[in-house]
Amino acid sequence: MGYGGPVAATEVRGGTKARVLDAALASFGTAGFDGTSLDDLAAGLGIRKQTILYHFVSKRGLLNAVVDRVAEDLTGALDRVLAGGQQDWERVDALVRSVFRVALEQPVLLGLLREVSRPNSPGAHRLRGHMDPLMARARLWIEAEMAAGRMRRTDAQLLLLSAYSTVVGVATEIEVLRAAGVGPTLRPVVQRRKELLRFLRSSLDPMS
Amino acid sequence: MGYGGPVAATEVRGGTKARVLDAALASFGTAGFDGTSLDDLAAGLGIRKQTILYHFVSKRGLLNAVVDRVAEDLTGALDRVLAGGQQDWERVDALVRSVFRVALEQPVLLGLLREVSRPNSPGAHRLRGHMDPLMARARLWIEAEMAAGRMRRTDAQLLLLSAYSTVVGVATEIEVLRAAGVGPTLRPVVQRRKELLRFLRSSLDPMS
DNA sequence: CCACTTGTCTACCATCTGGTAAGGGCCCTG
DNA sequence: CAGGGCCCTTACCAGATGGTAGACAAGTGG
Numbered sequence: 001m002g003y004g005g006p007v008a009a010t011e012v013r014g015g016t017k018a019r020v021l022d023a024a025l026a027s028f029g030t031a032g033f034d035g036t037s038l039d040d041l042a043a044g045l046g047i048r049k050q051t052i053l054y055h056f057v058s059k060r061g062l063l064n065a066v067v068d069r070v071a072e073d074l075t076g077a078l079d080r081v082l083a084g085g086q087q088d089w090e091r092v093d094a095l096v097r098s099v100f101r102v103a104l105e106q107p108v109l110l111g112l113l114r115e116v117s118r119p120n121s122p123g124a125h126r127l128r129g130h131m132d133p134l135m136a137r138a139r140l141w142i143e144a145e146m147a148a149g150r151m152r153r154t155d156a157q158l159l160l161l162s163a164y165s166t167v168v169g170v171a172t173e174i175e176v177l178r179a180a181g182v183g184p185t186l187r188p189v190v191q192r193r194k195e196l197l198r199f200l201r202s203s204l205d206p207m208s
Numbered sequence: 209m210g211y212g213g214p215v216a217a218t219e220v221r222g223g224t225k226a227r228v229l230d231a232a233l234a235s236f237g238t239a240g241f242d243g244t245s246l247d248d249l250a251a252g253l254g255i256r257k258q259t260i261l262y263h264f265v266s267k268r269g270l271l272n273a274v275v276d277r278v279a280e281d282l283t284g285a286l287d288r289v290l291a292g293g294q295q296d297w298e299r300v301d302a303l304v305r306s307v308f309r310v311a312l313e314q315p316v317l318l319g320l321l322r323e324v325s326r327p328n329s330p331g332a333h334r335l336r337g338h339m340d341p342l343m344a345r346a347r348l349w350i351e352a353e354m355a356a357g358r359m360r361r362t363d364a365q366l367l368l369l370s371a372y373s374t375v376v377g378v379a380t381e382i383e384v385l386r387a388a389g390v391g392p393t394l395r396p397v398v399q400r401r402k403e404l405l406r407f408l409r410s411s412l413d414p415m416s
Numbered sequence: 417c418c419a420c421t422t423g424t425c426t427a428c429c430a431t432c433t434g435g436t437a438a439g440g441g442c443c444c445t446g
Numbered sequence: 447c448a449g450g451g452c453c454c455t456t457a458c459c460a461g462a463t464g465g466t467a468g469a470c471a472a473g474t475g476g
Contacts, residue, residue: 120239
């Protein structure tokens, strides 16, 4: 069967489940959920579709697992930043830079985020389950800062959502650029980061 | 059959073809190409799927027609602006405002644009066929302005692609906001427009 | 050594999909 | 009124899709 027979049955050659997860992330992020067939996905891994279903029960289950992993990656990166001791604006700056770093290191991750951000998309609900607490937490922090006079008063939620969609929009930008045959996409992405930081600063910095 | 029988055969009640086109635009833009089934689309219109295929030959044909219509709408709006006599920066400003106006009036249009901007997406190629000449035209104009010293020197193509993906990104933003239950989306979109204009101005205005 | 669990496979299925073939009502024109 | 084009329909199909059932190999623990 290509790779050399059934092998040791109990999860050898690098963890089938993890490999499926990676491939699914890439496929969902580029071809979309509907555009991904379990048969093709399995074939690409030298595996039968039923093996995928064994690990993830259903296609929806696979999507949920992928969403969970992505959310985990992102919140992990954010938590690591929050563990550092930055304050006020420095913290905002560090958070933004961290998210952009993750995004650049794993573009597929952004692709999935965009795919799943579409309303009525399966997985949108699942993603909200991860994002809502994060957003609420950030919102409370910002509002506390505003109350303490360390940040300027503004609509915290709208600010956060705007920042979020900027990040997701980076996925679109990367794809547009690649479609147009433009090579290294670093510069425009950095440009976006700069814009976002300026936007946040001009909205939050008490020194206008 | 629901709406009251076969009716006058020859295209009555508002033009079946146009109605299909509208519904397809909405469905492709929200559910995506793969996520749209001709049966469902037809059912939503009180029509049989074969009627759709009669008018558009195939699903791909339908997508192409939808892409063509969207491109037509956009280029039409742009041409109308270009017919006006603005010069230099005023022309850029008017073009950006025009595109954003169309985008706000027909959000579905943006949805499709985003869907189709995905590489490997069917329709991506078709869209490029419409966009490339537009882009080339804009690029030549900008470069002429730069040569004449009326605009600052910069990478025109990258600038245009960045502007384009900003507009497409608005679709993501609107969807994110709606998903979060935020009501009127006017303000953030205006914010994006402002950002884009500032970006263009700071890149192009010879008076730094 | 046997019972059990785990991971993968083969076989099969119901449903849905885009698409073809063919027919029929309606209008226009000769 | 006969013929043909236009619009939409019913009937049907081949292929792909997600999912179920069951077998089989290999490791694990008593």
